[in-house]
Amino acid sequence: xxxxxxxxxxxxxxxxxxxxxxxxxxxxxxxxxxxxxxxxxxxxxxxxxxxxxxxxxxxxxxxxxxxxxxxxxxxxxxxxxxxxxxxxxxxxxxxxxxxxxxxxxxxxxxxx
Amino acid sequence: xxxxxxxxxxxxxxxxxxxxxxxxxxxxxxxxxxxxxxxxxxxxxxxxxxxxxxxxxxxxxxxxxxxxxxxxxxxxxxxxxxxxxxxxxxxxxxxxxxxxxxxxxxxxxxxxxxxx
Numbered sequence: 001x002x003x004x005x006x007x008x009x010x011x012x013x014x015x016x017x018x019x020x021x022x023x024x025x026x027x028x029x030x031x032x033x034x035x036x037x038x039x040x041x042x043x044x045x046x047x048x049x050x051x052x053x054x055x056x057x058x059x060x061x062x063x064x065x066x067x068x069x070x071x072x073x074x075x076x077x078x079x080x081x082x083x084x085x086x087x088x089x090x091x092x093x094x095x096x097x098x099x100x101x102x103x104x105x106x107x108x109x110x111x112x
Numbered sequence: 113x114x115x116x117x118x119x120x121x122x123x124x125x126x127x128x129x130x131x132x133x134x135x136x137x138x139x140x141x142x143x144x145x146x147x148x149x150x151x152x153x154x155x156x157x158x159x160x161x162x163x164x165x166x167x168x169x170x171x172x173x174x175x176x177x178x179x180x181x182x183x184x185x186x187x188x189x190x191x192x193x194x195x196x197x198x199x200x201x202x203x204x205x206x207x208x209x210x211x212x213x214x215x216x217x218x219x220x221x222x223x224x225x226x227x228x
Contacts, residue, residue, distance in 0.1 A: 030214070031214055033216070035219075041201075041221045041222050042116070042203060042219035042220050042221045042222055043155075043203070043205075043217075043219040044219070045216045045217065045218070048214060048216065050214065088154060088155065090217075099157060099160060099168060100145075100157065100217065101157065102147070102154045102155035102157075103154050104153055104154035105154055
């Protein structure tokens with residue numbers, strides 16, 4: 001299956017530290033997206049990176065994509081307690097890009 | 113509306129009963145998705161509607177699950193003869209549906225279903 005897998009499953013850091021989460025997938029993609037989920041409720045879109053992009057920034061977020069390794073990483077710099085959430089990567093398929101595959105997520109805990 | 117809404121927020125039912133979960137997508141969004149998320153797990157794709165096209169039902173886990181989308185807007189996910197393993201959060205999402213690979217999905221808050 002195309003489903004992405006996040007690593008680590010859980011991450012606990014101190015406020016101010018950087019948090020890095022990784023995502024691996026299995027087949028080629030058009031784009032990869034990262035979403036955030038608070039308290040097991042709805043997901044919020046964070047950032048999208050296209051298959052022809054290698055790095056993208058949005059505020060304190062930095063996403064990299066290595067299509068040769070079929071992997072992506074999400075870096076949150078200068079973390080805050082409010083960043084505590086689960087983070088998911090989502091991938092599509094080249095010819096079925098309206099169908100998204102989500103990984104099992106990384107649960108991030110930022111301690112104040 | 114301002115965002116995707118779902119109802120009810122929480123539903124407790126007895127094993128064997130039928131349940132209906134509702135999703136109101138963002139106005140103007142022609143694509144609508146249903147996902148299931150079991151406790152501590154990732155999202156499992158269930159079904160996808162795009163405009164007037166036949167839905168992609170490939171993720172429905174059994175014939176007890178069905179979904180409709182009336183008038184290209186509101187969608188209802190129905191689970192018949194519920195089982196305890198159906199307990200999960202059911203998430204709905206919508207997107208513009210422009211068949212672009214770079215669309216963002218907007219999620220509702222979910223319905224937490226508990227089957228006793």
